[in-house]
Amino acid sequence: MTASIHHLIASELNVKTQQVAAAVALLDDGNTVPFIARYRKEVTDGLDDTQLRNLESRLGYLRELEDRRQVILKSITEQDKLTPALEAEILSADSKTRLEDLYLPYKPKRRxxxxxxxxxxxxxxxxxxxxxxxxxxxxxxxxxxxxxxxxxxxxxxxxxxxxxxxxxxxxDAALLDKIRRHLQSNAELTARVVEGKEQEGAKFKDYFEHNEKLTQVPSHRALAMFRGRNEGVLQLALNADPNQEEGVRGSYCEVIIADHYGVNLGTKPADSWRKQVISWAWRIKILMHMETELMAALREKAEDGAMQVFADNLKDLLMAAPAGPRMTLALDPGLRTGCKVAVIDSTGKLVDTATIYPHQPQKQVAQSAATVLALLKKHNVDLIAIGNGTASRETDSFVAQLLKDNNLKIQSVMVSEAGASVYSASELAANEFPNLDVSLRGAVSIGRRLQDPLAELVKIDPKSIGVGQYQHDVSQNNLAKRLDAVVEDCVNAVGVDVNTASPALLTRVAGLTPAIASNIVAYRDEHGRFDARTTLKKVSRLGPKAFEQCAGFLRIMNGKNPLDASAVHPESYDVVKAIAAKNGKPLDALIGNSEFLRGLKATDYTTAEVGLPTVTDIIRELDKPGRDPRPEFKTATFAEGIHEVKDLVPGMVLEGVITNVTNFGAFVDVGVHQDGLVHISALSDKFISDPREVVKAGDVVKVKVMEVDLQRKRIALSMRLSDEPGQEASHKPQGGQRQGDQARRAPRQQRDSKPDNSAMGGAFAAAFAKAKK
Known part of the structure; x- marks a missing residue:
């Protein structure tokens, strides 16, 4: 069966069977996806990390399917009921659903x-x-x-x-398959409000009388309806005959049953009884079974879609441009409790702290300005990070005035503080700053995530970063696995400085466990900085396999061997030496010598052990050693005088930052403590099926304010700057998109609470009333 599994996966991924077989062998041998994708391209013929992740997931499913197949064959054999024909059907079953259908008649059950x-x-x-x-x-x-x-x-x-x-x-497995196919193509999902729940469940009102073809329900609408059912507001059902005329009794599925068994119902004595058998079999047995199964399949598909949205947003956030190793002053804004100030050096080390009270009720503006100014000058700060929570715009204005009054050319940046409070109260933060107040730890985190978002955000549970869609409505175990894979791929794509990395960051490096990561830091603390990759072999529990997996992703700056600062794996150092020797150049003369390197032919340096992909990667890496795949750092400039939702006026054009991308649009921070929504239909002048075709989390964009609902704090935006507020076409859905999509929004959660940008049923219906006319 192994060969057939490889062939099936190859067909689904549109790759060669040999590629799949090679990748499976590497995975089974304990190799990680990042290592295989980066350093075993010859073996897999260039499968990338996305293909490998999909392969790994599908492999797990098919192996579970095979295990279940053997259990079922054994059970039926022990019942002495396994016929050659049944065995053939079981062996050819290509899904768990089909397998369980075949097992139904033989499955042990109550009388x-x-x-x-x-x-x-x-x-x-x-x-x-x-x-x-x-x-x-x-x-x-x-x-x-x-x-x-x-x-x-x-x-x-x-x-x-x-x-x-x-x-x-x-x-009857064959009959169930026919009915299932019919329902998958024709059935509708219906939602109705539970009597008496109209007021309590107002946020789901778009679904109080809702019908939608099962195949066309997008993940966000499906999860909204499932949430409504879970909260006791909605009743969901499967309508097998949506096109049937009113008053007609019976279902087309009854016709399918009759046709399947070759039954022609007429006026014979037993035909009335047979018709009743078919009707009852459909309504009492098969419909309930199918409704449960198809609802579960819809939920699974919707959850998968929601998790993919979260994974994509998380990747964009983790791979956001770092400000770099700059002396940074970070402010965690607050009103009554004051603003917490932390100064961190270029390596992220905390060097100074303070608490200021520039806002109401204390209003100690002059004293606060003096404190901040002193810290700026004392530590030669050239970057200011301001958390975007409560009092963020007031703090931003305070800092802007201070810089203007003192003619200081220091860049000030608003930083998302989602999850900062989670980190501050974590065991990791307590171990890192045992004597520091929790609120000051949050300021440190804000500053560090500006310097290097990836290095800081890995310390926070990805689910607490708040860039998901219905993240609390999906399988938390599956979500954690999906997000962990994203974090691992991002960390290894960028690389990690082993002499400055935290245990949390090192844990995400391919091949390293939390225990080994802690041992690396302990060794560093005891013996000083690592000066060579080979020194890692002295770390407790870091054996040959772990070294093989992690070495290429760990960087040692200014070490004994300049290649240790690059992504060239130690196993390939001899290739670099061969290039240097063949061209009569010292090793140092190769690195960064673009003119020379671009003139090399990779084929001249391949061997039986080292193929063309590896040599090509080596030459590219030598050209720009340790290059960061993340984009150049840039920030949005929020409009002056626009601090709250009430300051917004339809028609305004503002600059903002994409904070979250969902299936139905993108949320944008324009600096008023409440993200606005650009519906998918207002993201572009051309048709798009996925908002990520146009934007991703972290993008700086210009938007026009289309509508403001002060009461509910809802902001409708458009990236089509030619749109005019009040125009019917301003949010006109694109072909195949429902205007009701605009209703599936949730208010952005308070930034200092557990974030969840999930859509909440029909919560935005009123906010976008004009768009729905």
């Missing part, structure tokens, strides 16, 4: 009405009436009445015969 009827000797009656409708049901059933067997009268006999057939139909 059912059908089984009891069979034990009472009613199966011949069922078969006779079903296959020979010329027999009169009442007259035929009379001979099966037996008080000893629990069959009191003809009604009991016919009920038992019906139960036998109903269960037989409900366990």
């Amino acid at each position: 059912t009405k059908g089984q009891i009827a069979i034990e009472a000797g009613l199966e011949p009656l069922a078969d006779l009436l079903w296959s020979q409708p010329d027999h009169d049901p009442e007259a035929t059933a009379a001979s099966y009445v037996s008080a000893d067997k629990g069959v009191a009268d003809t009604k009991a006999a016919l009920d038992g015969a019906r139960a036998i057939l109903m269960e037989r139909f409900a366990e």
